[in-house]
Amino acid sequence: MKVKVKRSYVVKPSEPTWSGLLSLSELDQIGTMMYVKILYFYTTPSTLSPDAIIHSLRLSLSQVLVHFYPFAGRLSWTTAASGGGTALALNCNGNGAVLVEAESDAVLADLGDFSPGPEFNHLVPSVDYSGVDPIPDIPLFAGQLTKFRCGGISLGFAISHVVADGQGISHFLFEWANLASGKPLSSAPFHDRRLLRAGESSSSSSPQGGRRIFHHSPPLIIGQSSNESERMKETKVSTLRLSKPQIHALKAADNNGRSCNAKLRGYTRYEVITAHIWRCACKARSHKPQQPTNLSFCVDIRRRMEPPLPDSYFGNAIIDVVIHGVSGEIISRPLQDVASKIRDAIDGVTSEYVNCAIDFYRNEGDVIKRQELGTFFVGNPNLSVINWVGLPNHGLDLGWGKEIHMSPGHDCDGDVLILPDGIGGDGEGSLLVAACFQVDHIQDFNKYFYEDINNL
Template sequence: MVVLKNSFTIRPAEPTPRSGICISDCDQDKPITHAPLIYFYGSLPCLSFASIIETLKISLSKALVSFYPLAGRLYWTTGNGGRVALNCNSMGARLYEAESDAKIEDFGDFCPTPKLRSLVPSMDYSDPLHQLPLLLVQLTKFNCGGVSLGLATSHIMIDGTSFSHFMSTWAKIARGEPLDVLPFLDRTLLLARDPPIPPQFNHERFNPPPLLIGRSDNQEERSKETTVAMFHLSKTQVEKLKRMANVGRATNVQSYSRYEAVAGHLWRCTCKAREHENNQITKLYFAVNFHNRMLPPLPQGYFGNAYLRIAASSQSGELMTRPLGHASSKIREAMEMVTDDYVRSAIDLVKVQRDLTRFRTYHTVGSTQGHFYGNPNIEITSWIGLPLKNVDFGWGKEIYMGPANVAFDGKCFVFRGHDGDGSLTIAIRLQVAHMDALKEFFYKGISDWSCSKL
């Protein structure tokens, strides 16, 4: 059981600008809810819990001087279709001090169950938006002497790249080290054109996700019981999937990456586990970071959302019967669409939407709002390329970092193994009726590859 002992409001250590920071059109369709993430640190015999809390309080206050938008509050704009604005009022972040009678080993492989989620602050979204902190932190002390650091951050404010920049900066301040890259706070770089240009591309982000054959809506699929599991891939298994994906690849096609191989394999296996009909249309939704796809590239340290959710599409029968390279090629095809022109067209399309609410996904399990990306589809968030790990506040690097929640059917996270040994971990939520089959097909498909049985 987790017991909250204290809570603190952490404001910037120095006066910060009070002028509003633009919320770009690229930010506006992102989740209003807070993305939960967890770090675990082993036993800290040389440090008292009180000293750790004090270090976090002081260093976070200093970090919020540079990252002062995180100390502000969002509010709904008047009659503007679910859009928000930011008030840089220095109301501060929230830091909670907690204790648990559990030990770190009690969390096993750190599967994001409600037990793990209890280590991250929760929000009551029935409260007015302008009262909700944009950053919440919870430090929990365990019976074994270790601690966890749970973070909940408004996705309207930042993406994974900006979050990792913030965490790195905060940790450097805690260690007393000089800062290198300060956040670039001007989000007007990602405003829509004036006037917006009519769509030049088919932006899958704004199309309703496919339904199961024979269904007129997704309500039945939304209501089904789901569960979460962790899949672990060794370096050897990851390399084997890459070889599988690249068999028969044309010489003029660049080798498929480990992400394209792993994502393609997961996509195929979910179709098989869900027992799709061959002509079932299925989509794999995933995020593409476009910092370096813009002309010119976004400035180093750009602070805000700079990714697009896009979709690869196929018939389930093709995915299940053709080699893995087919699934990987569909992912590559979607990824290569994201150019400067594509990004600007997508941003223009956000601007002209009457109501953005229906496009948002939520970090709360069981949410019935927004588009549904579950059966027959999946959505993958990849942290493979993000520097989220090795966050050292002066007491050593974490022993584990991962998501504290996986919100809906078909949603999964892919991230690097802790030891940097080339392994990968996948946290996925799926309907209970299909999870056992997915586990079987996922690992059997790798071990049986030489027999070409998948």
């Protein structure tokens, strides 16, 4: 698939906005020097020409940036509040977001079931922090409109994770859709990040072994001295559908396929499905029984803080949690035991825990150290399972109808997303599991994923 960029626009807020340096919380600066990538596909917008579509997007983007002005800013380096070292600050200078107009020689039918592949990279603007451009020159939001030969279009977004988490990104996209469709803003973002005590010190004492709690050296494959060889291996993404009966089967059966009635029914779908994914990954990767393995996931803390953060808090209000396990035990023990480990870790994310984590990261001082502490290698033998079910990512209507498919962009080994099923899914029914594994492991993962359920 060939994609040709026709032109690029810098879109600035349509009205003057607050300007200055916005302090970032410690959670904004932990392992988030990356861009979240999302792709939406639409059939032919019958009432709008390509010129009308790009004009509408530019106009409505300039309007929504008035409210979400951090996305029109740039990052900059500053001195860490704890003294010494460097930190990131958000320079709200109104320099603007980027919108790219492109066209492809392909048709939507060429993409089949829209399973992510290397060609999808051409549909999302290429921006990252690892290039030659200095940070103050890199936009924090970039979008790309691509017109296909059949008349269909895609919208690909690259969005800085430093600025916002998944909840904030979804809030931004759907308020943009509201304005593009001629509707008013439904709720304004909450920008005061001091609620997470940015630049302040907590009086609470850190739990024992703070570094062991908040910093996790990822396990390696037994016999290897680094994860470099695992990082270099080719990966592939597979999207698997879990029907409502299959989810119920997971929640109502034990490790040996016997009905266990209420044993797993008290656990959430996320806890049970994630336990199942972890087990299937250990099998597919052919781990030795004694192989250590980590499972990481993030927990939204908005309603876990005391007092709670506003639902519209715009920033990173998530914290990463890591569970340690041994492959042989994960495979052999009842699924409820694995789900219980996940439940206990989620329940452990309290306001006190978050404040202690913030203190721990603040005391590290330098943002580079924070990035290293907050970055988890999720490749073999480890795993990351992120829950997107609660995020309103589906149904993005910018004036020409809802998408026919939404696809997250991810290509890292061990990176798994649980998504609502946009095709006939009702949020409480079927789900999608978008799993990225090494090419040598993906087929076995797919096999065990359904085989273990069918054997229940």
